[in-house]
Amino acid sequence: MINPKVILVLTILLAASGRSLAQDLKSFSKLDLTNKISPQTFSIDSNSPNKGDQKKPGEKSPYLAAAMSGLIPGAGELYAKSYLKAGIFFAVEATLWILYASYQKKGDDQTESFQNFADHNWDVYKYGRWLKEQSFPGADGIDLSADKETLRRQINVCEAQNFSHQLPPYGEQQYYELIGKYQNFVSGWADADLAVVNRNNYGSYKTTMYTNYSYDRQAANDYYDKGSTTLIGVVVNHLLSAADAAWSVSMFNKNIKVKTGFHLEDHYSYYGEKKLIPVGDFRFEF
Numbered sequence: 001m002i003n004p005k006v007i008l009v010l011t012i013l014l015a016a017s018g019r020s021l022a023q024d025l026k027s028f029s030k031l032d033l034t035n036k037i038s039p040q041t042f043s044i045d046s047n048s049p050n051k052g053d054q055k056k057p058g059e060k061s062p063y064l065a066a067a068m069s070g071l072i073p074g075a076g077e078l079y080a081k082s083y084l085k086a087g088i089f090f091a092v093e094a095t096l097w098i099l100y101a102s103y104q105k106k107g108d109d110q111t112e113s114f115q116n117f118a119d120h121n122w123d124v125y126k127y128g129r130w131l132k133e134q135s136f137p138g139a140d141g142i143d144l145s146a147d148k149e150t151l152r153r154q155i156n157v158c159e160a161q162n163f164s165h166q167l168p169p170y171g172e173q174q175y176y177e178l179i180g181k182y183q184n185f186v187s188g189w190a191d192a193d194l195a196v197v198n199r200n201n202y203g204s205y206k207t208t209m210y211t212n213y214s215y216d217r218q219a220a221n222d223y224y225d226k227g228s229t230t231l232i233g234v235v236v237n238h239l240l241s242a243a244d245a246a247w248s249v250s251m252f253n254k255n256i257k258v259k260t261g262f263h264l265e266d267h268y269s270y271y272g273e274k275k276l277i278p279v280g281d282f283r284f285e286f
Helices: 005-026 062-071 075-079 083-121 124-133 148-162 173-178 183-188 208-254
Strands: 257-268 274-285
Touching (some): 075 083, 075 208
Antiparallel strands (some): 257 274
């Protein structure tokens, strides 16, 4: 199961990288004045050969957009004024987290259910009695009058001589897993018939409780696996949104055409005197 902290680490790293790259946009090269000056006209136009070196009014930073969407999918698209895609990425993010919470809740509920079932239907004393009755090596040291923890340790000594796995401490995750996974523990279930199961056939002996418990435990694992898959989707959504935000800002900047400058025009006074008057213009085209 993927830890949600992984998402936080990835987004922080992405944001830090975005801030570093965004600082590069603060440097500008000087505008070269290439237009000729005549007695009658003087103009500066942003369409000069080096206009690509100068940041245009209204331009946005693709690095900042990527960092924003890396933190919150859709934020960079909103910054780029791509409102539909912003809504889509944000909706996907919200849906994935809702699904993750749902699968986690189902997994937790299923886990609580099968653990309660095991607590009421699997008995270590019955399991210990079976080991003694079948005269497994080491079973002589099992005292069925001992407390549960002492009995478990005595059983472990016997198990170490006969089986691949030993009974873990009560209540641990491994405890609930092993009693529904390995055949030697089948004799501890309430519906196990100790007159039937023996040291020769326990490897193939099944009971209804043992089988159903195995399915219930697997169902809980399946819910957690689905939750992990949604977290992978969260990571992918962050990355896709960051990449799309940078692209959207680039497209936004390309669609801006700014023409600025000024020129000198001939004007005549009331008395007919000719004068050169500077006239400026500033225009946006989308």
